[in-house]
Amino acid sequence: xxxxxxxxxxxxxxxxxxxxxxxxxxxxxxxxxxxxxxxxxxxxxxxxxxxxxxxxxxxxxxxxxxxxxxxxxxxxxxxxxxxxxxxxxxxxxxxxxxxxxxxxxxxxxxxxxxxxxxxxxxxxxxxxxxxxxxxxxxxxxxxxxxxxxxxxxxxxxxxxxxxxxxxxxxxxxxxxxxxxxxxxxxxxxxxxxxxxxxxxxxxxxxxxxxxxxxxxxxxxxxxxxxxxxxxxxxxxxxxxxxxxxxxxxxxxxxxxxxxxxxxxxxxxxxxxxxxxxxxxxxxxxxxxxxxxxxxxxxxxxxxxxxxxxxxxxxxxxxxxxxxxxxxxxxxxxxxxxxxxxxxxxxxxxxxxxxxxxxxxxxxxxxxxxxxxxxxxxxxxxxxxxxxxxxxxxxxxxxxxxxxxxxxxxxxxxxxxxxxxxxxxxxxxxxxxxxxxxxxxxxxxxxxxxxxxxxxxxxxxxxxxxxxxxxxxxxxxxxxxxxxxxxxxxxxxxxxxxxxxxxxxxxxxxxxxxxxxxxxxxxxxxxxxxxxxxxxxxxxxxxxxxxxxxxxxxxxxxxxxxxxxxxxxx
Numbered sequence: 267x268x269x270x271x272x273x274x275x276x277x278x279x280x281x282x283x284x285x286x287x288x289x290x291x292x293x294x295x296x297x298x299x300x301x302x303x304x305x306x307x308x309x310x311x312x313x314x315x316x317x318x319x320x321x322x323x324x325x326x327x328x329x330x331x332x333x334x335x336x337x338x339x340x341x342x343x344x345x346x347x348x349x350x351x352x353x354x355x356x357x358x359x360x361x362x363x364x365x366x367x368x369x370x371x372x373x374x375x376x377x378x379x380x381x382x383x384x385x386x387x388x389x390x391x392x393x394x395x396x397x398x399x400x401x402x403x404x405x406x407x408x409x410x411x412x413x414x415x416x417x418x419x420x421x422x423x424x425x426x427x428x429x430x431x432x433x434x435x436x437x438x439x440x441x442x443x444x445x446x447x448x449x450x451x452x453x454x455x456x457x458x459x460x461x462x463x464x465x466x467x468x469x470x471x472x473x474x475x476x477x478x479x480x481x482x483x484x485x486x487x488x489x490x491x492x493x494x495x496x497x498x499x500x501x502x503x504x505x506x507x508x509x510x511x512x513x514x515x516x517x518x519x520x521x522x523x524x525x526x527x528x529x530x531x532x533x534x535x536x537x538x539x540x541x542x543x544x545x546x547x548x549x550x551x552x553x554x555x556x557x558x559x560x561x562x563x564x565x566x567x568x569x570x571x572x573x574x575x576x577x578x579x580x581x582x583x584x585x586x587x588x589x590x591x592x593x594x595x596x597x598x599x600x601x602x603x604x605x606x607x608x609x610x611x612x613x614x615x616x617x618x619x620x621x622x623x624x625x626x627x628x629x630x631x632x633x634x635x636x637x638x639x640x641x642x643x644x645x646x647x648x649x650x651x652x653x654x655x656x657x658x659x660x661x662x663x664x665x666x667x668x669x670x671x672x673x674x675x676x677x678x679x680x681x682x683x684x685x686x687x688x689x690x691x692x693x694x695x696x697x698x699x700x701x702x703x704x705x706x707x708x709x710x711x712x713x714x715x716x717x718x719x720x721x722x723x724x725x726x727x728x729x730x731x732x733x734x735x736x737x738x739x740x741x742x743x744x745x746x747x748x749x750x751x752x753x754x755x756x757x758x759x760x761x762x763x764x765x766x767x768x769x770x771x772x773x774x775x776x777x778x779x780x781x782x783x784x785x786x787x788x789x790x791x792x793x794x795x796x797x798x799x800x801x802x803x804x805x806x807x808x809x810x811x812x813x814x815x816x817x818x819x820x821x822x823x824x825x826x827x828x829x830x831x832x833x834x835x
Contacts, residue, residue, distance in 0.1 A: 554596060728758055
């Protein structure tokens with residue numbers, strides 16, 4: 267009667283039939299998959315004597331002989347079950363070591379079942395090692411644990427390990443249906459699937475939920491009720507606080523179509539009916555995952571019949587990139603909801619984000635539109651502006667003509683080569699990097715590079731002290747990506763050429779010092795103590811250029827040097 271553990275059953279069956287029994291078994295897995303139950307079944311299989319009292323170890327214990335009955339009732343003197351969570355010390359293990367020396371009283375094997383064995387202390391494990399390595403022939407150990415990594419490797423190497431897997435939802439549903447039938451209850455298929463999904467692979471958790479559903483559906487009178495109990499999906503959904511599957515599908519369709527108002531109205535109805543906000547988002551996650559599996563041709567395991575048909579209808583108009591983006595948004599919404607002081611509002615915001623994200627293009631569509639826009643631009647790029655031209659001027663070189671974007675993109679011609687970008691000087695390289703929004707590279711080129719030689723396809727420069735030596739490789743890689751040509755970028759030591767930043771600073775200092783030499787400016791500086799020249803502008807730029815952002819308007823004065831004379835001051 268052990269379900270969902272075929273590999274374990276086959277291995278133990280063959281071991282018992284061939285007489286190749288290990289002295290210690292380790293059963294590991296998540297809670298509720300049957301580790302302790304398997305240990306008890308194994309103890310019965312080793313000690314069963316059959317209905318006639320002459321049988322040996324068997325993979326199918328009879329359940330009627332004295333050892334089977336006593337072990338099932340947990341009263342057999344030779345089958346000892348210990349809880350390591352409450353008995354963790356060396357003294358507790360010493361009792362086991364002392365008892366191992368004695369032969370069984372009435373059974374074939376003395377079996378020690380230690381549950382949650384990972385809770386034993388380090389000293390307790392060390393005390394058990396020798397006995398575990400060379401136990402008597404009449405002693406068997408069966409360990410059960412949910413935390414395999416907490417068990418020392420020295421113990422693991424002395425045991426036969428079995429990993430009990432989660433039970434599949436379909437098998438759990440069949441098992442719950444059979445158990446309900448034994449309890450004089452009828453479990454509908456949809457209700458069984460809901461219980462199986464809520465159990466999350468744990469038989470014990472699912473049986474607890476089934477017992478709760480049976481009690482909830484019971485309508486018996488004082489005599490306890492002999493009538494057959496009916497358990498439907500609506501009852502289980504209300505008991506678990508789950509939202510209606512059709513309503514979840516409607517909500518998912520609404521948000522994936524960008525219908526914000528409709529989605530919020532559907533969510534309000536679900537919340538009014540008692541659905542938990544976290545459960546709603548988790549149901550949307552499950553539906554998104556099932557729809558993605560359906561699009562990829564993988565069985566989604568969300569039921570059959572009408573439910574499977576509805577899932578196919580939900581997944582049909584959606585693309586896999588859109589579903590993966592919805593998964594990320596919902597996953598982030600679930601994380602935010604767990605820590606939010608206002609769960610209802612957090613869930614609504616997650617739905618709003620998902621609805622507006624549905625209107626965004628997929629990465630493939632965005633790249634395709636960008637390629638079409640670029641192909642519609644001019645064939646020959648205009649010359650690059652100098653470094654002082656600003657990012658807007660440089661951007662017009664590297665991107666398409668803005669006027670061309672208003673026209674429909676011309677069809678691409680495969681045989682027409684891309685127009686090459688000609689770089690006449692090092693300042694053009696910096697302008698290209700600024701147009702490509704690589705600000706870090708722009709700063710490095712302006713501050714750290716002392717250019718020794720520049721030609722089309724070849725650059726040689728030295729680095730200032732403390733600069734990153736990987737600048738040359740980075741620049742070569744970027745130029746090949748941007749121009750489509752291979753550039754040779756080399757580092758040459760000892761160059762004394764100024765960097766672009768040093769050149770700009772020197773030019774600015776020269777302009778400032780020239781202005782300070784003007785007689786009128788000298789008189790202003792003498793009259794206003796603490797005054798200094800902060801900017802020098804040409805007549806063409808004086809009207810349009812704003813004042814430096816670091817100065818307040820009350821602290822800045824402007825002097826036009828052309829029309830004024832010394833007497834005008």
